[in-house]
Amino acid sequence: MYQEIFKKYEPTKDNLIYILHDIQDSHPQQYITEEAVLSVSKYINVPINHIYGVITFYGMFSTKPRGRNIIRLCESPPCYLKGCDNIYRKLKEILNIKQNETTEDGIFTLELCACLGVCGNAPVMMINNDIYGDLTEEKVVKIIKDIKGEK
Amino acid sequence: MKFYRSHILLGINETSIEAGAKKIELALKAELSKRNLQDEIDVLETGPLGFFAKGVCLKVYPENTLYENVTVEDIPELVEEHFLKGRPVKRLLASTTRVEAYDFNYKERNVLENSGIIDPEDIEEYIGVGGYEAWEKALLEMTTDEIISEVKESGLRGRGGAGFPTGLKWSFTAPIDSPEKHLVINADEGEPGTFKDRLIMEGDPHKLLEGMMIACRAIGANKGFIYIRGEYKLCIERLRHAINQCRSYGILGEDIFGSGFNLDFDIKVGAGAYVCGEETALIESLEGNRGNPRFKPPFPGVKGLWQTPTVVNNVETIANVPTIINKGAEWYKSLGVNGATGTKVYTLMGDVAMPGLTEVPMGITLRDIINKYGGGMLKGKKFKAALVGGAAGVILSDKLLDVKMDYESLKEYTAVLGSGAIMVMGEEVDMVEMLWSILRFFRHESCGKCFPCRLGTQQLYNIICKIRDGQGKEEDLESMIMLSDAMLKSSFCALGQSPYMPIKSSILNFRNDFLKRIK
Numbered sequence: 001m002y003q004e005i006f007k008k009y010e011p012t013k014d015n016l017i018y019i020l021h022d023i024q025d026s027h028p029q030q031y032i033t034e035e036a037v038l039s040v041s042k043y044i045n046v047p048i049n050h051i052y053g054v055i056t057f058y059g060m061f062s063t064k065p066r067g068r069n070i071i072r073l074c075e076s077p078p079c080y081l082k083g084c085d086n087i088y089r090k091l092k093e094i095l096n097i098k099q100n101e102t103t104e105d106g107i108f109t110l111e112l113c114a115c116l117g118v119c120g121n122a123p124v125m126m127i128n129n130d131i132y133g134d135l136t137e138e139k140v141v142k143i144i145k146d147i148k149g150e151k
Numbered sequence: 152m153k154f155y156r157s158h159i160l161l162g163i164n165e166t167s168i169e170a171g172a173k174k175i176e177l178a179l180k181a182e183l184s185k186r187n188l189q190d191e192i193d194v195l196e197t198g199p200l201g202f203f204a205k206g207v208c209l210k211v212y213p214e215n216t217l218y219e220n221v222t223v224e225d226i227p228e229l230v231e232e233h234f235l236k237g238r239p240v241k242r243l244l245a246s247t248t249r250v251e252a253y254d255f256n257y258k259e260r261n262v263l264e265n266s267g268i269i270d271p272e273d274i275e276e277y278i279g280v281g282g283y284e285a286w287e288k289a290l291l292e293m294t295t296d297e298i299i300s301e302v303k304e305s306g307l308r309g310r311g312g313a314g315f316p317t318g319l320k321w322s323f324t325a326p327i328d329s330p331e332k333h334l335v336i337n338a339d340e341g342e343p344g345t346f347k348d349r350l351i352m353e354g355d356p357h358k359l360l361e362g363m364m365i366a367c368r369a370i371g372a373n374k375g376f377i378y379i380r381g382e383y384k385l386c387i388e389r390l391r392h393a394i395n396q397c398r399s400y401g402i403l404g405e406d407i408f409g410s411g412f413n414l415d416f417d418i419k420v421g422a423g424a425y426v427c428g429e430e431t432a433l434i435e436s437l438e439g440n441r442g443n444p445r446f447k448p449p450f451p452g453v454k455g456l457w458q459t460p461t462v463v464n465n466v467e468t469i470a471n472v473p474t475i476i477n478k479g480a481e482w483y484k485s486l487g488v489n490g491a492t493g494t495k496v497y498t499l500m501g502d503v504a505m506p507g508l509t510e511v512p513m514g515i516t517l518r519d520i521i522n523k524y525g526g527g528m529l530k531g532k533k534f535k536a537a538l539v540g541g542a543a544g545v546i547l548s549d550k551l552l553d554v555k556m557d558y559e560s561l562k563e564y565t566a567v568l569g570s571g572a573i574m575v576m577g578e579e580v581d582m583v584e585m586l587w588s589i590l591r592f593f594r595h596e597s598c599g600k601c602f603p604c605r606l607g608t609q610q611l612y613n614i615i616c617k618i619r620d621g622q623g624k625e626e627d628l629e630s631m632i633m634l635s636d637a638m639l640k641s642s643f644c645a646l647g648q649s650p651y652m653p654i655k656s657s658i659l660n661f662r663n664d665f666l667k668r669i670k
Contacts, residue, residue: 014438
């Protein structure tokens, strides 16, 4: 089932990270399954333990099922200065989940991350590929509501 | 080519897209067609205009009018008043301080000279402003030695943080006889508070590519990689597009301009690890491994990517190269001071009126950067401290507001320029909280390879938590300095060596903040 992805890359170790990116993006629950790791291991001829080593090293990969929308809230100093902790509290409250958990309906996963490079608009979060800046508690409530409405 | 009476520049970047820039572009175009102005007024997408926080900004040429906070609802009025009747819409005009900062901002630009002026997705616009002339010159008229000595002479130093002389770095790799050499661009910008590389790549991707071409020719590499962080979606998209354009124009590929030189670039996307900004960790990551740093020597310049000689340079460093080749080392040296030549891109954030970026000659004071380019402090805030150089930087007090910002002057105060991130803090910011946030960051990002960093970052975090919870003792301050000093001396890479700077400077300059929590 990963043949489409494998076709894009030569079977060499240096393509591992890009293959993993594609596999994760193609899964509706945005994670890398054990079965996927086995296929990748066969395709590029690299031991499974190396692949797990890579997956767990990088913050963007997950080995656990996640929601359709991954919220990544920045907790680095510039965002902290601008009150990201309040945003975090609000997010936990309205989604009723803790860090790295997924809502029951499978719509959201809440993660904390390091600097996203949009510090001029701190506090900042990223939901999937979109950046949301100058966050306030009211704004966060609205963003979450809008995404829920779209589903 | 059509002749337009006016051009509307729309700054497109990740934040303005969020503020609805794309919708505004559509609305503008629709409104202009409705009024039959589509052949007179052109709407152009361009890179970041240099400051944010005020929604979508429009710049109109040749009138040189700057609008801010424009919404879709404003468009009919804007088109009718400005483009039909020729009267600027006062309500939407940017404030005078913002206009001044904008004009200031473009006066001395070099790396970002085209950002916010040309369309970053159109190679012809880049060529139109003199783009790829330096590449042609370097490829056809200069020898590799001449390129390297020009860059050496210019005094250009690495802009990623360490400040190593660029020409010298190249000169180690150039003479090595190897069937394969590589150039790797470090675009894994992860230092908290730093977003200059993102803006360079979003605003003028061809500038980076041109610099890379010249660097590849200088060191004799036929393959260049850009290692970019996965979060920078727009940069990745724009760079991919720019590389494809270069290929179709014959600027990249085989036998470029009939010189016999072959060159190609590739983009490699990271997966979120701060330590991959360290050059050997970055190389490990490129090879498909965990991003653990390597032992040096051998340095990457001798044995790097797949054991081939590899030069790793920062985005901003390389973006300086085309100008040096075009205008010459002498011109470049005329900017800056004190062994620090050229311009530096600073990113400004925190409690300032206008967060954003600015490019100024080396050696300008912190006070000037905040007041002239950042529009001063945020209303009602008084300056207390600035964190210069990101998490691995130093916390400066108001006593150092007039220190010149260059490598040597800052060194006298055991400070560093670092990546050029300036986070300004108002009076109510508590340094215990700030340091806690910094140490939390390091604890999270330590890669775990060497024990001084792996255990040290955790221990430092434990101590600062204790102080933050009111359980600390005065000796804890000294033990934090001692521990981070030991990490400075024994850690494997720059990550473990970094906590010393913010710890030492915050305790030295703001001891009272800590004592308040202790007593």
